[in-house]
Amino acid sequence: MRVISFLFTSILILAIVGGGAALLARELLLLAGASSIRSSLSVLHRLSRDNLQYARQCRERGGITTDVATIGALQLRFLNNREYVLEVVCNQFQSDPILIEKYSLPLLVIKNAGSSGIIWGNDRSAVEIEVFGRKQVVGVENEEIENFAAGSVNLGLTPISTCSGYGFQCCQQETESGVGQPFSGVNDCPKTCFSSCQPRPIFLSLNTDPFFDEITRTVTVTPGEPVTFSYVASYEPKEPVTVTMDFGDGQTETFATLTGKASHQYVCPNGGCSYTVKMTARAASGIEAALTPIMQLKVEISR
Numbered sequence: 001m002r003v004i005s006f007l008f009t010s011i012l013i014l015a016i017v018g019g020g021a022a023l024l025a026r027e028l029l030l031l032a033g034a035s036s037i038r039s040s041l042s043v044l045h046r047l048s049r050d051n052l053q054y055a056r057q058c059r060e061r062g063g064i065t066t067d068v069a070t071i072g073a074l075q076l077r078f079l080n081n082r083e084y085v086l087e088v089v090c091n092q093f094q095s096d097p098i099l100i101e102k103y104s105l106p107l108l109v110i111k112n113a114g115s116s117g118i119i120w121g122n123d124r125s126a127v128e129i130e131v132f133g134r135k136q137v138v139g140v141e142n143e144e145i146e147n148f149a150a151g152s153v154n155l156g157l158t159p160i161s162t163c164s165g166y167g168f169q170c171c172q173q174e175t176e177s178g179v180g181q182p183f184s185g186v187n188d189c190p191k192t193c194f195s196s197c198q199p200r201p202i203f204l205s206l207n208t209d210p211f212f213d214e215i216t217r218t219v220t221v222t223p224g225e226p227v228t229f230s231y232v233a234s235y236e237p238k239e240p241v242t243v244t245m246d247f248g249d250g251q252t253e254t255f256a257t258l259t260g261k262a263s264h265q266y267v268c269p270n271g272g273c274s275y276t277v278k279m280t281a282r283a284a285s286g287i288e289a290a291l292t293p294i295m296q297l298k299v300e301i302s303r
Contacts, residue, residue: 054071073121122142126138161186166186177198
């Protein structure tokens with residue numbers, strides 16, 4: 001009985017010590033992350049007082065002649081949720097800033113989505129970092145480096161960056177669907193930048209019998225001759241997909257499988273008719289396949 005009691009007590013003590021150590025480690029990592037950003041902001045602070053070297057580089061790029069006016073901004077810009085750079089933005093070359101230095105947040109520390117970095121100046125500009133659910137906001141206001149309470153402040157101004165710099169993802173239109181509203185204020189994929197991406201159904205092939213012309217994607221048949229269509233689609237998530245084949249003459253056929261075949265006869269007694277066949281696919285969650293050339297064919301009835 002004493003052995004069982006001793007073991008139980010030992011396990012309890014180890015759990016308490018381990019839990020305390022984990023919490024302490026989390027706080028230390030968060031402190032290290034905040035310190036890393038504050039140290040980098042100190043570099044921008046010094047440059048805001050003595051920037052003649054970079055003003056000269058801006059002038060050499062073809063900027064205007066006044067030393068102070070050639071520099072538009074000093075910024076800390078994230079490339080993804082851990083890596084960031086310090087940059088000088090020249091007034092006339094804002095899309096091509098001068099790199100000062102590149103840094104990375106400590107291991108396990110990440111920047112949360114919503115801000116791409118910090119612009120040095122009077123206006124508030126901040127980022128939120130996180131370690132295992134514990135958050136901290138670090139930034140600048142009135143040219144002072146500040147720590148703000150997480151979730152209680154507007155992050156303010158933010159540099160123009162890539163989609164991943166804001167903490168979002170560039171979705172591939174043909175194979176992925178974006179979640180939520182697109183974020184357009186990015187310089188790499190303004191139309192497809194979303195908080196996350198999820199797979200779309202995609203079509204791998206659409207064939208006919210008789211064969212279609214691969215250049216024009218047109219199959220030509222005589223009046224009354226049936227056309228057999230076959231398709232192959234793909235969808236990674238394990239959920240039902242409804243595939244619809246629109247024959248172009250007002251008739252459709254629906255399938256519940258990712259492969260299928262259908263034969264169709266067009267009513268065009270005298271020939272000279274033309275129809276466009278289109279495939280669509282919709283997952284049970286509502287995600288639809290993007291329309292691509294492989295999903296369409298033309299059927300022409302010869303005279």
